[in-house]
Amino acid sequence: MALPILGLLRYVWSAVKIYVLGFIALLRQIFQKHEVPELHLHTGKIAVVTGGTCGIGFHVSLGLVAKNVHVVMAGHDIQKGKEAITKIREIYPNAKVDYLHLDLASFTSIQNFVENIKARCSKIHILVNNAAIMLAPYKETEDDFESHFQVNYLGHLYLTQSLLGMLRASGTEEFYTRIINVSSIVHNIGSLDLQNFGKRYLSSILKIHEAPSTNKMCTHWLEYSPHAAYANSKLDIVLASWHLSEQLRREASPVTVNAVHPGVVNSSLYKHVHPAIKWLMDLLAKYTYKTPSEGADSILYLALSPSVERETGGYYDNCRKLKTCQLAYSDSVIEQMYILSTDMIQARVN
Numbered sequence: 001m002a003l004p005i006l007g008l009l010r011y012v013w014s015a016v017k018i019y020v021l022g023f024i025a026l027l028r029q030i031f032q033k034h035e036v037p038e039l040h041l042h043t044g045k046i047a048v049v050t051g052g053t054c055g056i057g058f059h060v061s062l063g064l065v066a067k068n069v070h071v072v073m074a075g076h077d078i079q080k081g082k083e084a085i086t087k088i089r090e091i092y093p094n095a096k097v098d099y100l101h102l103d104l105a106s107f108t109s110i111q112n113f114v115e116n117i118k119a120r121c122s123k124i125h126i127l128v129n130n131a132a133i134m135l136a137p138y139k140e141t142e143d144d145f146e147s148h149f150q151v152n153y154l155g156h157l158y159l160t161q162s163l164l165g166m167l168r169a170s171g172t173e174e175f176y177t178r179i180i181n182v183s184s185i186v187h188n189i190g191s192l193d194l195q196n197f198g199k200r201y202l203s204s205i206l207k208i209h210e211a212p213s214t215n216k217m218c219t220h221w222l223e224y225s226p227h228a229a230y231a232n233s234k235l236d237i238v239l240a241s242w243h244l245s246e247q248l249r250r251e252a253s254p255v256t257v258n259a260v261h262p263g264v265v266n267s268s269l270y271k272h273v274h275p276a277i278k279w280l281m282d283l284l285a286k287y288t289y290k291t292p293s294e295g296a297d298s299i300l301y302l303a304l305s306p307s308v309e310r311e312t313g314g315y316y317d318n319c320r321k322l323k324t325c326q327l328a329y330s331d332s333v334i335e336q337m338y339i340l341s342t343d344m345i346q347a348r349v350n
């Protein structure tokens with residue numbers, strides 16, 4: 001009996017926190033002037049945009065193409081890939097734009113994507129880790145991780161680590177390679193409580209080592225909060241961004257890593273919101289949310305603006321650097337989290 005009541009309270013509390021923070025972010029956005037970055041041509045540069053075929057990612061791809069960047073849109077729906085290329089070519093007939101299949105819920109798919117991109121491109125100057133799911137019902141990936149955790153965070157970490165040699169080699173004194181990790185303001189309510197952290201993460205490691213196993217990470221639906229899963233994955237992204245930026249800075253690699261909140265944006269990200277709330281959100285979205293094109297602006301700023309050349313380890317919102325809750329965590333906690341994450345990937349892919 002205690003489990004359902006505690007679980008229900010945790011579920012409701014996570015949901016309330018995310019909606020309250022989302023509403024505060026929306027109010028701030030309404031009263032803030034939207035910044036549009038001034039960007040120059042970047043002919044000869046190559047970018048990879050995950051989730052680049054729709055929503056904010058599509059407008060990031062379009063914005064990059066507009067500045068003569070060769071864009072590889074990475075997505076898990078070939079039809080959407082074809083449609084996105086057609087739409088971009090209708091506006092920019094000479095656009096250098098490709099689609100490559102990438103399912104972040106599968107390490108095998110990520111490995112195939114990395115092989116394919118290496119076969120096609122000798123450099124990557126900009127990597128935008130943008131794809132995500134939000135508030136999806138509980139589901140485990142083929143690699144046995146909770147889906148928000150893998151699609152939003154661990155999959156992108158593996159992708160970035162697999163491309164790191166190429167990203168390092170692509171940076172120059174004039175233009176450091178830029179890794180942009182799309183997070184969210186809700187990372188501020190994500191948790192990395194070491195106890196949960198150990199249980200959540202270690203159980204998935206154990207599961208991998210003990211496979212085949214019939215154990216589920218969540219045995220009761222009330223153990224799972226999709227709101228917490230999304231917020232936690234976005235916190236993981238901010239902390240891992242910061243850790244990787246420090247590692248690359250220490251190595252003096254010509255690569256920068258920054259995280260960004262694109263704004264509260266009208267997109268299909270909200271498709272899993274409960275219908276009882278969705279109608280209100282749709283109404284608000286129509287009049288107050290940013291468009292996906294506006295949502296792309298802060299990402300394009302980090303990808304192309306000369307004013308952030310060599311800026312690394314930051315968290316940005318509306319083209320401005322902000323403080324994050326990362327300050328509440330010690331370097332050693334972030335280091336442990338990064339090492340555990342890397343171990344989890346290694347345990348699965350080796």
Ligand SMILES: NC(=O)c1ccc[n+]([C@@H]2O[C@H](COP(=O)([O-])OP(=O)(O)OC[C@H]3O[C@@H](n4cnc5c(N)ncnc54)[C@H](OP(=O)(O)O)[C@@H]3O)[C@@H](O)[C@H]2O)c1
Nearest residue numbers: 051055056077103104105130131132184264265267268269
């Ligand atoms: N919208 C907002 O208000 C908001 C606020 C804060 C942060 N963000 C962040 O902004 C980013 C873009 O979100 P959005 O609003 O543009 O949402 P969206 O329209 O739903 O786009 C998400 C993208 O991720 C792709 N994706 C989902 N699962 C994938 C997988 N397993 N493998 C590869 N790609 C996958 C989707 O492809 P399919 O459509 O084919 O599934 C889609 O292209 C996300 O990181 C999101 O967390 C958005």
